Amino acid sequence: xAVMPKEVQDAFNQMKNVVLATSTPDGVPNVDPMGMKKVIxxxxxxxxxQFFNKTLANLKENQxxxxxxxxxxxxxxxxxxxxxxxxxxQFEELKAWVDGCFAAMGAPITAKGGVLVHVDELFTCLxxxxxxxxxx
Amino acid sequence: xAVMPKEVQDAFNQMKNVVLATSTPDGVPNVDPMGMKKVIxxxxxxxxxQFFNKTLANLKENQxxxxxxxxxxxxxxxxxxxxxxxxxxQFEELKAWVDGCFAAMGAPITAKGGVLVHVDELFTCLxxxxxxxxxx
Numbered sequence: 207x208a209v210m211p212k213e214v215q216d217a218f219n220q221m222k223n224v225v226l227a228t229s230t231p232d233g234v235p236n237v238d239p240m241g242m243k244k245v246i247x248x249x250x251x252x253x254x255x256q257f258f259n260k261t262l263a264n265l266k267e268n269q270x271x272x273x274x275x276x277x278x279x280x281x282x283x284x285x286x287x288x289x290x291x292x293x294x295x296q297f298e299e300l301k302a303w304v305d306g307c308f309a310a311m312g313a314p315i316t317a318k319g320g321v322l323v324h325v326d327e328l329f330t331c332l333x334x335x336x337x338x339x340x341x342x
Numbered sequence: 343x344a345v346m347p348k349e350v351q352d353a354f355n356q357m358k359n360v361v362l363a364t365s366t367p368d369g370v371p372n373v374d375p376m377g378m379k380k381v382i383x384x385x386x387x388x389x390x391x392q393f394f395n396k397t398l399a400n401l402k403e404n405q406x407x408x409x410x411x412x413x414x415x416x417x418x419x420x421x422x423x424x425x426x427x428x429x430x431x432q433f434e435e436l437k438a439w440v441d442g443c444f445a446a447m448g449a450p451i452t453a454k455g456g457v458l459v460h461v462d463e464l465f466t467c468l469x470x471x472x473x474x475x476x477x478x
Contacts (some may be wrong), residue, residue: 225410227363227373235371235408237363238419238467238474259474260465272371274361283374315469329396331374333451338374338395 207249208328208342215245217279224275226253226321228264228288236260242304246322251284254304255292255319262319265290271323274331282341285327292319343385344464344478351381353415360411362389362457364400364424372396378440382458387420390440391428391455398455401426407459410467418477421463428455 210218218224227237238261242254251273255262265271265288273284291297297320304317328342346354354360363373374397378390387409391398401407401424409420427433433456440453464478 223412225361225373225375227365227371227408229363229365229369229371231369233365233367233369233404234406234421235363235365235373236419236421237361237371237373237408237410239361239410239412239417241469257469257471257473268369270370272363272373274373274375276359276375281375283372285370285372333377333393335393337393 208325209248210245210325210328210342213280214282214328215248217277217282218243218245218251218275220279221275221277224253224273226261227272228261229268229270230264231268236264242307242317249325251286251323251325252300253321253323254300254317255321256315256317258319262290265321271321273323276331281331283329283331284323284325285329286323286325289322289324290319291322344461345384346381346461346464346478349416350418350464351384353413353418354379354381354387354411356415357411357413360389360409362397363408364397365404365406366400367404372400378443378453380439385461387422387459387461388436389457389459390436390453391457392451392453394455398426401457407457409459412467417466417468419465419467420459420461421465422459422461425458425460426455427458
């Protein structure tokens with residue numbers, strides 16, 4: 207369990223994309239940029255699923271994930287544990303937000319699910335001798 | 343084995359960053375943005391190691407990797423097999439290029455190794471119903 211400082215939460219929310227890595231249980235990774243995402247609380251982030259394919263297949267068998275995001279606000283990496291959701295009150299609220307964002311863009315796209323990621327560990331990935339150092 | 347079309351090779355070279363995912367042998371992924379990278383040939387890309395940490399630990403035990411890169415030029419994903427190098431003629435040539443790039447930026451950074459990635463499969467990761475479709 208790790209608590210994200212406010213500046214990390216802000217960075218996660220403000221950056222245009224984060225990048226989600228999953229893996230098969232025997233270590234074949236998969237990685238994709240993700241645009242619809244938000245911080246749920248200091249220990250949890252959410253990434254919406256519109257087009258998960260290999261990612262979803264991996265998540266069904268292996269819940270360990272890694273996320274990176276970087277920009278003017280910093281460069282971070284989360285190691286976390288994922289829970290895929292596609293029903294229930296929390297999902298419906300998040301889907302309403304995602305579908306509203308796409309509607310506002312005029313895009314005929316809707317969420318089919320999403321992944322809650324519990325933050326197990328937080329690292330910096332700024333270049334330099336401290337690259338990869340654990341923050342929380 | 344997969345052959346990257348020229349537009350994919352150009353995208354890999356031109357984008358500011360690509361994102362490299364590795365995994366432990368038992369499926370705990372790791373993911374980081376990478377700035378020093380180039381296409382070697384239509385089936386091979388190179389990512390330079392200045393600050394690999396968890397990535398290097400994973401590569402020593404598991405050579406399966408995934409790479410994503412996206413921008414105005416497209417959005418792609420490679421599944422590949424990595425070979426870590428830190429000696430020999432090819433490495434010294436690549437290190438000279440990387441160290442020269444950093445020197446030109448005035449950055450006191452040098453390459454300590456690098457990873458040759460053989461492209462096993464190539465996918466699109468543009469959003470839409472074809473997200474994740476195999477290209478090669």
